[in-house]
Amino acid sequence: MSNWDWQVFCKDTIDQEVVPRCFGSGGSITYLDWMMSAWGWTLSVSGLALIVAMFFGVLIGIARTTPNKWLVMIGDSWTELFRNIPVLVQVFLWYFVVPELVPVMKQVPSFLLVVLGLGFFTSARISEQVKAGIQSLPKGQTYAGLAMGFTLPQTYRYVLLPVALRIVIPPLTSEAMGIVKNSAVAFAVSVPELIMFARQAQEETSKGIEIYLAVTALYFVSSIAIFAVARLIELRARVPGMVGSSQS
Helix, strand or coil, X not given: CCCCCHHHHHEECCCCCECCCCCCCCCCCEHHHHHHHHHHHHHHHHHXXXXXXXXXXXXXXXXXCCCCHHHHHHHHHHHHHHHCCCHHHHHHHHHHHHHHHCHHHHHCCHHHHHHHHHHHHHHHHHHHHHHHHHHCCCHHHHHHHHHCCCCHHHHHHHHHHHHHHHHCHHHHHHHHHHHHHHHHHHHHXXXXXXXXHHHHHHHHHCCXXXXXXXXXXXXXXXXXXXXXXXXXXXXXXXXXXXXXXXXX
């Protein structure tokens, strides 16, 4: 450990000179500046992909529990398609193949293509959890909603989903944490996120231990922050008697 050089993060990325206070000034960019920018890209890709995944995952999960066999078939097909193709392959398909088939997609920035690939991959996993959450509810809740005069969509909106989504908060937390880790595939299509920073900075400085330990710490901090927020939401949205509460 005595040979580790943590000052590498205070060095200018051009002339390799140490910059006072580590953060660049007067036009200089340190490796710490670069790493913080890469972290921002990682969080941006992850956050946008999570929004896409939640939107489509909830819709597909609902579709798979309806009486409509066509919606069930579409939902099952979506889930099996995106769940069984590795996420890196999906990113490559969005980056290399889709723009050739749909020329207008050539104008879409690469990080948005990664967002779509990662979001759709995760949506398939979320749809399974939403489906399980809805199916875990007693059938009587659906019948009660219909008996009160609600339409089926209203029954989902006002009766089933408010409870089912609370039940699946723990697995959704895991998916949110997983999407941050899976965002590392973005480096394969030149999105300047943490793994791309680590690879390039290690080549320039030969300080792989310091660089990769710092990047690992940022992934850890990101995951812990997601867990803390999700835990707070889970505690506030707890359904007594259904998610581990001792209340009846």
